[in-house]
Amino acid sequence: MEDEPPPSQEVSVKVLEATLLSALKMLDVGKWPIFSLCSQEELKLIRQACVFGSAGNEVLYATENDEVFVLGMNCSGCLGTGDMQSTIEPRRLDSLCGKKIACLSYGSGPHVVLATEEGEVYTWGHNAYSQLGNGTTNHSLLPCQVSTNLVNKKVIEVACGSHHSMVLTSDGEVYTWGYNNSGQVGSGSTANQPIPRRVTSCLQNKIVVNIACGQMCSMAVVENGEVYVWGYNGNGQLGLGSSGNQPTPCRIAALQGIRVQRVACGYAHTLVLTDEGQIYAWGANSYGQLEPDDHLTVAQSLKKEFDNPETADLKFLVDGKYIHVHKVLLKIRCEHFRSILNNDDEIIEMSEFSYPVYRAFLEYLYTDNIRLPPEDAIGLLDLATLYRENRLKKLCQQTIKQGICEENAIALLSAAVKYEAQDLEEFCFRFCINHLTVVTQTQGFAEMDHDLLKNFISKASRVGAFRN
Structure with a gap:
């Protein structure tokens, strides 16, 4: 897998006065070009929408009567329509209609993990590393419910790495599955994990309130504001002051005395929002992602897909x-x-x-x-x-x-x-x-x-x- 070149061993932590927006936030449809493919009549019916994909060219949305539709490019079946055809016309996902969508996350593999307001989890897309959590490595072109080890658990938040997945339950437990070459599922080994298993170690007796995934790393915020991290650390994205991988959850000591509310991960960098409204950033900075004004354009993030006959x-x-x-x-x-x-x-x-x-x-x-x-x-x-x-x-x-x-x-x-x-x-x-x-x-x-x-x-x- 391709990674950004590692920075120096010393991790630079910057305090930025800004507002952190969750990567999983349901979005205002008027700000996204993908909705130009919808008619005005269709737009009026949208109650809830989530734009996802490497460049915001896929969307899943729910209407006022809880019908669920998808639209856009369909890389590796990430639209969940049962085929791999891209669509400029909204297509209905029958298996999700009538279910209120709570949150959705996209992994660049690509795969999708979705949770309903009732706490059910559905996954679809690429599955070569068991990132769909169904115990197999078979890809799925349709949403399928993940139930193993999640029975009687209400999932309230989901997160995806490139090929691994993580969910947070209402009782503050974290479950992970999928690709684990760098310890990103937090099991203490580097063996892939085909089904959801609870992350314990330092989190055994702690209540987690927020989760996030980078490309090959995972993070959790606990109720007292501490941040625990694990997985790949070649760019210093774990904030531990080194570039060594971490196979089990480890607390970020550099944030001692700082109460974190939320964490968000990029490809190889990390942001946290404190209870005082400050943002701390660390990790890779090759595109200025640790600064508030620089950004990687949407089109640039699609570069790998140009002239690709497979997609x-x-x-x-x-x-x-x-x-x-x-x-x-x-x-x-x-x-x-x-x-x-x-x-x-x-x-x-x-x-x-x-x-x-x-x-x-x-x-x-x-x-x-x-x-x-x-x-x-x-x-x-x-x-x-x-x-x-x-x-x-x-x-x-x-x-x-x-x-x-x-x-x-x-x-x-x-x-x-x-x-x-x-x-x-x-x-x-x-x-x-x-x-x-x-x-x-x-x-x-x-x-x-x-x-x-x-x-x-x-x-x-x-x-x-x-x-x-």
Whole structure:
């Protein structure tokens, strides 16, 4: 499994004045692009919704009459619909209808763990490491109730690591199951755990009030405000002052005298909220996640899924080559495709732009970045203009500015004029003036459009470029 590089042995703990929001909080539908796929009539009926997945491209919601629906990308069957087809139309989950949803957690395997208000637990999705808690390693495309060792227990909170699961009961007990290569189930060994078992050790006589999972670690807050952690610690995410793994629960000594109310985990970092409204953060910081203003964009978190034939449900055919993409993502991220894609589309033949341009555009939808030479960025700027992607236009202009040289300056200037990119046009013009002798000797200048040449000479004359 891929992990972020470990930091120094000494864990840096920072106090941040902010408000910690639970990762499992039911969300305001108006803030999430996935709901643009629903009609206004459907949106009016939503009483409760939980957006999940690696990039918020899956949603489970309940209506006013307790019907449960899912929508979005369906990686490894994480929608629970009985198949692996992504959907842009809401699909009903019959097995959960009539049950009031209390909480839901998503593991990046991917798998889903859900608890009802009655305390029942349902799981579905990927199960190669028994993270569904049903005693097998068989994947499940439908929600199935987990009952082993949870009979007569009311589950009030759930949490998922990448391939392990954890639940909290109303009497303050913690149960875990699934992948355990780093001790993340807290059993004291590294053997996988196929069914729920209570976490004891230091938690044996303590009442837990909150739980959370990182990718391969687990955490619990007890009623007196202490925090106990276990599992993988290569990035210092356990906050123990070292980077060694921890196979059983261990109290964070650095928080001595601080009363914690809630804990939340990222991929390899941790946040806790104290009773005084302060946040402590520790662990990996490669994306600035320990600072309040920096964040990893939603699109960047989808990067691994780009051009993946195993999960994609649509192919772009460009210049005889295929690019694998997700239809749902195109509809969420691009107004142009939202209006032209049909549910039965499997292959879309594109011919207006070149293969490098289309591939760069699709990669941009996944990563929010572009990687291509400035000459190809001209074509991408054309596409961005046509598709009305204003942010992409700005990125193209930045790429062109960074890649401009004497040989391509005239071509880039021509593109800026053509696409009415005034800031870029002025930049290219200034570059040409500052390198006028070399630029006027290039092939691009010799083949310059007559009207553009006349305007260039006129403007250059006005700024004194031809003075002796």
